[in-house]
Structures are given as C-alpha cells and as structure tokens.
Amino acid sequence: MSTKPLPEATNFIQSIINQDILDEKVQTIQTRFPPEPNGYLHIGHAKSMFVNFGTAKLYRGKCNLFFDDTNPSKEKEEYVNSIKKDIQWLGYNWQKECYASDFFDKIYQYAIQLIQMNKAYVCNLSPEEIKNTRGTLTEKGQDSPYRTRTVDENLQLFEEMRLGKFKEGSCCLRAKIDMASPNLNLRDPVIYRISYDRHYRTGNKWCIYPMYDFAHPICDYLQNVTHSICTLEFEDHRPLYDWVGITLNFVAKPKQIEFARLGMTNTVMSKRYLKKLVEDGTVHNWDDPRMPTLSGMRNRGIPPEAILDFCQRIGISKSQAECEYSYFEACIREYLNYHAERTNVIVKPLKLTITNYEGEEEVDFDINPMQTDKGKRKRRFSKTIYIEQDDFSIEPPPKYYRLKPNGYVRLKDAYIVRCDGFIQDKMGNVTEVLCTYFKESKSGQDKSGIKTKGVIHWVSEADAMPIELVQYQLLLQDARYEGQDFQERINYNSEQIKKVFAEKYILSLSENTVMQCLRTGYYKIDNHQGKLRLTEVVSLKESFKSK
RNA sequence: UGGGGUGUCGCCAAGCGGUAAGGCACUGGAUUUUGAUUCCAGCAUUCGUAAGUUCGAAUCUUGCCACCCCAGCCA
Numbered sequence: 001m002s003t004k005p006l007p008e009a010t011n012f013i014q015s016i017i018n019q020d021i022l023d024e025k026v027q028t029i030q031t032r033f034p035p036e037p038n039g040y041l042h043i044g045h046a047k048s049m050f051v052n053f054g055t056a057k058l059y060r061g062k063c064n065l066f067f068d069d070t071n072p073s074k075e076k077e078e079y080v081n082s083i084k085k086d087i088q089w090l091g092y093n094w095q096k097e098c099y100a101s102d103f104f105d106k107i108y109q110y111a112i113q114l115i116q117m118n119k120a121y122v123c124n125l126s127p128e129e130i131k132n133t134r135g136t137l138t139e140k141g142q143d144s145p146y147r148t149r150t151v152d153e154n155l156q157l158f159e160e161m162r163l164g165k166f167k168e169g170s171c172c173l174r175a176k177i178d179m180a181s182p183n184l185n186l187r188d189p190v191i192y193r194i195s196y197d198r199h200y201r202t203g204n205k206w207c208i209y210p211m212y213d214f215a216h217p218i219c220d221y222l223q224n225v226t227h228s229i230c231t232l233e234f235e236d237h238r239p240l241y242d243w244v245g246i247t248l249n250f251v252a253k254p255k256q257i258e259f260a261r262l263g264m265t266n267t268v269m270s271k272r273y274l275k276k277l278v279e280d281g282t283v284h285n286w287d288d289p290r291m292p293t294l295s296g297m298r299n300r301g302i303p304p305e306a307i308l309d310f311c312q313r314i315g316i317s318k319s320q321a322e323c324e325y326s327y328f329e330a331c332i333r334e335y336l337n338y339h340a341e342r343t344n345v346i347v348k349p350l351k352l353t354i355t356n357y358e359g360e361e362e363v364d365f366d367i368n369p370m371q372t373d374k375g376k377r378k379r380r381f382s383k384t385i386y387i388e389q390d391d392f393s394i395e396p397p398p399k400y401y402r403l404k405p406n407g408y409v410r411l412k413d414a415y416i417v418r419c420d421g422f423i424q425d426k427m428g429n430v431t432e433v434l435c436t437y438f439k440e441s442k443s444g445q446d447k448s449g450i451k452t453k454g455v456i457h458w459v460s461e462a463d464a465m466p467i468e469l470v471q472y473q474l475l476l477q478d479a480r481y482e483g484q485d486f487q488e489r490i491n492y493n494s495e496q497i498k499k500v501f502a503e504k505y506i507l508s509l510s511e512n513t514v515m516q517c518l519r520t521g522y523y524k525i526d527n528h529q530g531k532l533r534l535t536e537v538v539s540l541k542e543s544f545k546s547k
Numbered sequence: 548u549g550g551g552g553u554g555u556c557g558c559c560a561a562g563c564g565g566u567a568a569g570g571c572a573c574u575g576g577a578u579u580u581u582g583a584u585u586c587c588a589g590c591a592u593u594c595g596u597a598a599g600u601u602c603g604a605a606u607c608u609u610g611c612c613a614c615c616c617c618a619g620c621c622a
Contacts, residue, residue, distance in 0.1 A: 182550040193620035
C-alpha cells in the first residue's frame with residue numbers, strides 16, 4: 001500500500017479514483033483522450049482533454065492519444081493532423097499515440113473468441129429487420145432467427161464476411177446478450193459490420209469493421225487504461241462496456257466514468273453543424289476565426305491558457321450544464337489583461353492637429369502596466385496625430401468624458417489638449433479636429449493643474465502605418481430552446497476589410513503575434529503575407545448590449 | 548411509456564447528518580493617465596416539491612414534479 005497522500009478530490013471523478021486507489025484496485029492511473037478523426041477539435045474537446053490529461057497528470061499517471069477510427073466513411077488523415085496540432089497548441093503531451101485501426105487484428109481475434117464462446121453470432125437480418133425486431137422503449141425485442149446458429153457455422157460465416165463474400169448490410173456480427181433487456185444497448189448489439197469504404201490508414205485490408213461498443217473496451221484494455229472517461233450519453237453503454245470485459249475475461253477491467261459535455265450559450269458545438277458551415281461555405285474553413293474550434297480560436301487570438309483556465313473554472317460534474325459565453329470571455333480577458341503587450345491601434349481614424357505644437361518628441365508607455373518589469377516603449381508625439389472617431393463628439397451625450405468642442409482630454413502618456421474647433425466635409429462628417437496642448441501637462445510631470453476625466457489613445461502620423469483590418473461579425477442566437485431552423489439560428493455576416501492605423505514598432509516585436517485588450521474586446525494582430533493584419537471578431541449581440 | 552441520468556442564486560459550482568464555499572454576471576462606492584484594471588461592499592433564512600426519520604436534513608427514507616439521454620450495421 002502506497003503511503004503517498006492522495007490528491008484532494010475536487011470533483012466526482014477524483015473521488016472515484018481516490019476510492020479505487022484506497023481499495024487497491026489500481027496503482028498508476030492511465031487515461032486516454034479518444035477523438036474520432038472526423039472533424040476538427042472544438043472547445044468541448046478542450047474540456048475532455050482537461051479531464052483526461054489533467055486527471056492523469058494529477059495522479060502522475062499517463063494519458064494516451066487514441067484515435068477512434070472505426071468508421072472509414074468519415075475519417076481522414078487531415079483530421080488526425082489537425083487534432084495533434086491542436087492538442088499540442090493547448091499544451092498537452094500524450095504518452096502513446098494509438099489508433100483503433102492498429103488494433104483491428106486483435107479486435108478480430110476477440111470477436112472470434114466471442115463466437116467460440118457462443119456469445120456472438122452472424123445475423124442475416126437486414127438493418128431494417130433488425131430495427132423492427134429490436135422492440136421499443138416499452139416492448140421487448142424478438143430473437144433473431146439466426147441467433148441459434150452453431151459455433152462452427154458462425155465461425156465459417158464470419159470468416160467469409162472478412163473475406164468479402166457478402167454485400168454491405170447483408171449480414172453482421174451480433175453479441176448474444178438479451179433481447180428482452182430494458183436497456184436497448186443490450187438487445188444483441190451489432191459489434192461488426194461490413195463496409196467496403198477505403199480506410200484512411202488500413203486501406204482495403206479490411207471490409208469488416210468493429211463498432212464503437214465493441215472496439216472501445218478492447219482498445220482501452222489493450223492500452224492498460226484504468227479509467228475510461230467519456231460523456232454522459234454513453235452511460236447507457238456502460239453495461240455493454242462491462243459485458244465485453246467480463247465476457248472476454250480481461251484481467252484488469254477499465255472503469256468507465258461519464259461526465260457532462262460542455263454546452264455554451266451563443267454558439268453550437270456539434271460537429272455536424274460545424275461541418276455544415278464549412279461545407280456550405282458560410283465560413284472559410286474549420287479554422288475560421290468565427291468557429292468555436294480550437295484552431296478557430298487560435299486564429300482569433302484566444303490564448304490556450306485562457307481556454308484551460310476556463311475548463312478548470314467551470315468544473316466537472318454530471319449535470320447537463322450550459323455555460324454563459326461571458327464566463328469564457330472573462331477567462332480570456334483576465335489572461336490578456338495580465339499578459340498582453342499593449343500597443344495602440346486606431347480602428348476608425350480621425351485626424352487631430354495640435355495647432356500650437358511644433359517639432360517632435362518621444363514619450364514612454366508601459367508595454368504592460370500589469371508587469372512593469374517588461375519595460376517601456378518609445379513612441380513619437382507630433383503636431384498631427386490620429387484618434388478614434390468615437391472619441392470625439394460634436395453633440396456629446398451626458399457624462400461623455402472624451403473629446404468635445406471646448407472640452408479637455410488627456411492624450412494617454414502625453415499631454416492634455418483642448419478642442420478649439422473642427423472641420424467638416426460637405427456631408428457634415430468631421431474630418432479633422434483642431435486642438436491646443438498644454439506644455440506643463442506632460443504625462444508624469446503634470447504641473448498644469450488641469451483635471452480631465454477622459455483619457456484617449458492615439459497614434460502619431462510619424463508612427464502610423466496602415467494595416468489591414470479583417471473584421472468578422474457574427475450573430476449567434478442561442479436557439480437551442482427556440483426550435484428554429486438551423487439557418488435561422490446562425491447568421492454570419494460577410495467580413496469587412498478596412499484600413500486602420502497602427503504604430504510601426506509592432507513590426508519590431510520578436511513575436512509576430514501581438515494580443516491586445518481594447519476596452520472589452522480582443523483582437524489579434526499578425527503578419528499576414530508581409531502585411532500587418534488586425535483580426536477582430538465582433539459579436540453583434542454583445543455590441544448591442546453595450547449600447 | 549421501459550431503462551439510465553440530473554435537479555443548490557440569472558449562469559457554472561462546492562457541500563456527503565451539525566445549521567448554505569467560490570467564480571461568472573449584476574448593483575453600489577473608493578482609487579485610476581486605458582470609462583480598463585485594482586479595491587472594498589451588496590447579492591440563496593434556503594438547496595425541484597411534499598411528507599417522514601432525527602435534538603438537528605441540501606445531505607437519510609418514501610411519494611410526486613421537471614429536464615436530459617437511449618429504439619444507427621455513427622461515435
């Protein structure tokens with residue numbers, strides 16, 4: 001018996017594992033993260049990774065990456081590559097990289113063993129006939145007429161299935177359990193089926209493929225998995241999972257534990273929908289910044305640490321939960337506020353001329369006010385600068401702290417200015433603001449005595465450079481309870497490309513990706529084909545709220 | 548409807564018979580050269596509901612109620 005103290009259980013999974021260790025049922029913990037390579041990973045998978053990799057780490061155990069590739073019609077190499085990339089991006093390392101397809105030979109042997117034990121039979125009922133004889137929720141099913149075939153006959157037929165002598169759907173291998181079971185999964189489930197689709201890894205070597213319910217417990221066992229953690233919808237499958245282990249006499253039986261999958265407001269998580277968005281061209285690809293995929297989030301500038309923090313904070317339970325998106329955003333903001341290097345970007349530029357200023361000087365600003373040891377950066381201040389259009393108003397609403405005619409405002413890290421006038425075009429749009437500055441009000445050495453409530457950011461003409469703005473707007477209605485059609489639920493507006501101004505020195509940063517917190521939004525600035533690009537994803541729902 | 552689950556603040560979520568943690572959101576107020584951040588303060592006499600056991604129940608028992616999952620040769 002180990003004297004090592006058990007990790008304190010912070011969720012029900014850990015309580016179960018602690019008990020298993022106390023009961024000496026297990027020593028080292030082995031888990032697995034089991035995606036099917038039929039799409040890209042999304043934030044829901046991040047929760048699964050957090051549970052599987054995180055649990056293994058907590059107990060100083062191991063976690064494998066296991067590709068559940070038993071359905072050749074849906075799986076692709078592209079997906080396994082993206083999955084591996086996304087896991088690494090999140091910061092997890094797997095112990096072994098396994099594939100269900102690596103175990104096909106062994107799974108096949110186990111099927112034969114089952115037949116020899118008279119626990120499985122080849123059934124010639126059509127899929128529709130199987131459906132019709134399965135019974136209903138309230139009525140028991142009927143035994144297949146092929147249930148009583150002899151072991152030798154089953155062995156012979158299964159071999160012929162493997163050799164490709166039968167058509168798809170003409171027969172399958174079924175476990176012989178109980179057609180009267182109240183659990184539908186136990187009514188002689190299909191465990192092997194015929195498919196002539198080419199498998200992306202095994203090619204045409206096989207034309208019979210194990211079903212999830214048969215392959216999964218075997219693969220877990222062969223990987224020495226101690227705790228097979230999956231989502232709630234598999235709870236009904238646990239008796240079947242256990243049946244396989246017991247019937248095949250596994251020495252160490254892995255324990256299946258289920259937890260609630262992640263649900264979030266204002267977005268959809270199901271791969272079916274995400275795939276549809278990609279296929280009908282609503283988004284560019286799986287990694288479009290509007291997608292809730294991990295690669296989409298990466299392109300949107302969401303740091304992996306924030307995703308993991310979110311998974312940590314929402315907790316693991318069995319209640320079907322739907323987290324508010326604002327919880328996730330809080331995690332992102334918290335991380336960015338502490339880590340993001342600040343820079344100044346003017347999205348909608350408005351020229352501001354300081355009429356009584358001549359020449360040029362340098363002013364300092366904190367690279368990150370949360371971490372002053374990161375130092376300061378120099379920026380040029382001059383007669384002509386650009387401010388945000390929103391930071392100037394001719395007819396300001398009450399409590400408007402920013403620049404207005406005859407009003408004062410501080411230019412961050414520089415001087416206080418007063419608005420003396422403005423120039424409009426024929427349409428009445430303000431094209432330029434005229435100001436005077438106060439020499440004694442310089443940041444850090446202010447002797448002017450002027451108090452300003454507002455502070456606005458700016459970019460000087462000398463430092464300004466245009467960058468491409470790629471702005472995606474999305475309006476995601478949470479229509480899960482509204483029963484609307486999918487198309488009505490999700491309306492992605494087309495992107496807008498604009499010119500914005502940023503400061504040149506963001507080019508000189510060692511990393512080409514700079515995160516910035518601007519008010520409550522988040523942006524990503526990167527170097528795209530030699531040009532600076534600002535990516536912004538605006539939730540219309542949120543922006544309505546703020547107005 | 549048979550089976551399997553879940554019900555603790557608007558949203559997550561601790562609690563596991565001794566008298567309701569925490570986070571998000573929200574609301575006040577203080578500091579502030581990002582209307583950000585930070586900081587204080589407020590926010591469930593009550594744990595789906597009704598009985599019962601107990602000196603004492605969110606925690607145990609029983610009956611109701613609500614919601615989710617299952618009738619793919621998908622995972």
